[in-house]
Amino acid sequence: MTDTSVHPDADPASLADIVARQPSAHFAALDQVGMRHIEMPLKLKLDGETCLLPAQVSAFVDLRDPTARGIHMSRLYRLSDEYLGRGALDVAGVRALLDAMLASHTGLSGRARLSIEFTLPLRRDSLRSGLSGWRQYPVRIDATLEDGRWRCEIGADVLYSSTCPGSAAMARQVVRQQFLEKFGSGQVDATAVADWLESPSGIAATPHAQRSRARVQVALADDVDELPLVTLIDLIEATLATPVQGAVKRVDEQEFACLNGENPMYCEDAARRVRDALDAQPWIADYAIDAAHFESLHPHDAVAQVVKGVAGGFGRSA
Structure with missing residues (x-):
């Protein structure tokens, strides 16, 4: 909800979080709070080059303080934007982002979780x-x-x-039966068999x-x-x-x-x-x-x- 009494030119630092101070009869600790599927680009090294890929980022912390109304959602967004905007992502970068997420919620949270989903394009021979x-x-x-x-x-x-595998075995049974019906059990000409195998009759069933x-x-x-x-x-x-x-x-x-x-x-x-x-x-x-x-x-x-x-x-x- 927007506080319409605040002038649009007011100093943002002076804008108090009014809702956070409002009492509630339902305060309790929460397992996970944050944002799912934030639209954000990701830098990743592929074939020696750093590529920018579209991704969806989910960032969460727990809320251990049962008296707190909520977490600081905007901090999670800004930290994700900052850390994922640096160089190509690696394990150290993921750990650094999680450390920063917890540091931004000192006294509120003890667990941070990060999920990044994207599509990786690869050229295949x-x-x-x-x-x-x-x-x-x-x-x-x-x-x-x-x-x-x-x-x-x-x-x-x-x-x-x-x-x-089962369908393949049954298909082979059909081909075997068709072969016996076509050529019988006596001596057969190899060329005739090869021609039959290459014909539609030679593949009477497919798995x-x-x-x-x-x-x-x-x-x-x-x-x-x-x-x-x-x-x-x-x-x-x-x-x-x-x-x-x-x-x-x-x-x-x-x-x-x-x-x-x-x-x-x-x-x-x-x-x-x-x-x-x-x-x-x-x-x-x-x-x-x-x-x-x-x-x-x-x-x-x-x-x-x-x-x-x-x-x-x-x-x-x-």
């Missing part, structure tokens, strides 16, 4: 043609600081293709495949200084082997079909593959994996989730 195209990856940075305890997480969504998504969040080890978002994306794509493609020619599409044939997987398989890859990385202290296959057979999704199980770490979600 095609599989065989020599082309390259753009992919955009939703990524997240989440960090908390409470009573001196610090945790920094990064996350990414990676799209990939998943061919159903179903679908676009899928691996949503991965990892907690960084204490000695990590950078924010290895690209490293995480590369690791997930290499592990699953069938990431979706940008620019493609027919030779790329054929290679993609081969990769899908070599890597049939249920959502359970995908989650376990990513888990094994993350377990082998010393820079990852904790993880949460959500592998979702957007079924082409069903109107619902198939989902597998796994967390590392570190004490005080990620919990299991629905």
Whole structure:
């Protein structure tokens, strides 16, 4: 509410927070207070260059003083603007912002949380043609600081293709039966078989495949200084082997079909593959994996989730 009795040319420093002094019958401590999805640019180093990317920032502190009406929202905004406007963001920059958020609420708060969401554009090479195209990856940075305890997480969504192993096996059964009906059990001519395999009759059934998504969040080890978002994306794509493609020619599409044939997987398989890859990385202290296959057979999704199980770490979600 605007105090219309204040002249517009009045000294801003003299404007008292009238509402904060008003009594309330409902004062109590609060777990988290702040702002979600602040529109703000972010500086990030990519391929040796500092890039400016649009982001959404969420900044929160707790409210431990049960007699306080509220927190200083504008301070969180100004600090986010100041610290994210400096050089390329790294772990030290995230920690410095959280320290400043708590310092700005001395006596009120003991916990600060920061979440940054944005889309990371990466140019990716095609599989065989020599082309390259753009992919955009939703990524997240989440960090908390409470009573001196610090945790920094990064996350990414990676799209990939998943061919159903069960459907592939049933398709092979159909092709086998068609082969026996066509050529019988006696000796056959190799050229005739090859021609049949290349014909529509030779692929009488195809396994179903679908676009899928691996949503991965990892907690960084204490000695990590950078924010290895690209490293995480590369690791997930290499592990699953069938990431979706940008620019493609027919030779790329054929290679993609081969990769899908070599890597049939249920959502359970995908989650376990990513888990094994993350377990082998010393820079990852904790993880949460959500592998979702957007079924082409069903109107619902198939989902597998796994967390590392570190004490005080990620919990299991629905």
